[in-house]
Amino acid sequence: MKTILIQVGKTVNKHFIACIGDYVERINHYMPFDVVTIPELKNTKSLTEDQQKQAEGEQILKLLQPSDTVVLLDEHGREYRSIEFARWLEQKQQTARRLVFVIGGPYGFSPAVYQRANEQLSLSKMTFSHQMIRLTFTEQVYRACTIIKGEPYHHE
Numbered sequence: 001m002k003t004i005l006i007q008v009g010k011t012v013n014k015h016f017i018a019c020i021g022d023y024v025e026r027i028n029h030y031m032p033f034d035v036v037t038i039p040e041l042k043n044t045k046s047l048t049e050d051q052q053k054q055a056e057g058e059q060i061l062k063l064l065q066p067s068d069t070v071v072l073l074d075e076h077g078r079e080y081r082s083i084e085f086a087r088w089l090e091q092k093q094q095t096a097r098r099l100v101f102v103i104g105g106p107y108g109f110s111p112a113v114y115q116r117a118n119e120q121l122s123l124s125k126m127t128f129s130h131q132m133i134r135l136t137f138t139e140q141v142y143r144a145c146t147i148i149k150g151e152p153y154h155h156e
Contacts, residue, residue: 002098003033003141006063007134008056008105009040016131023138030145031093036063040105049107057110060102069096070117073103073137075127077120082154085140086147103133 011017020035027033038059044052064070069092071077080088092099101121102113109117123136146153 001031001093001096003027003031004098004100005033005035005103005134005137006038006060006100007035007103007130008038008060009130010037011131011134013131016135019135020138023135023142026142027138027145030142030149033141038063050110052105053107053110054112056105057113060104060109060113061116064100064116065098068098068100070100070102070119072109072113072117072120073101073123073133074109074120075122075125077122079122079125082140082143083147083156086144089141089144090148101137103130103137106130 011020024033024035038056041047041052041055047055089099102109102117104113123133123140128136143154
């Protein structure tokens with residue numbers, strides 16, 4: 001199974017970039033994992049929130065294949081404990097050809113992206129910056145991989 005993280009806008013903090021890169025490299029020891037960055041929109045001051053979500057949504061949808069299993073990282077999504085997420089990921093490894101996670105822009109997702117999604121996942125009831133969610137998510141994917149393999153990274 002190929003796993004992809006699509007994110008809107010580049011990561012700018014050099015410390016986050018380094019940590020995310022480290023986790024992406026670690027994840028690739030367990031499964032193919034890529035990060036695809038959609039460039040931030042230009043001249044957003046002239047766009048409404050809905051117009052911005054629609055434009056970002058069109059870019060996201062262009063990257064998806066019909067058979068993809070699409071999971072939005074969204075505050076209204078289902079929450080898992082790390083072990084539960086690992087079991088969920090392990091099940092997806094058996095059923096999905098391409099598992100695509102999506103971190104949207106500052107205003108979330110367009111209705112078309114929500115319609116295309118198979119599931120929604122929330123990492124916390126708290127709000128985090130998009131930069132921090134990228135790091136938190138990649139760490140949790142790595143943690144899930146080690147749980148699946150029975151390695152000692154995760155402690156209960």
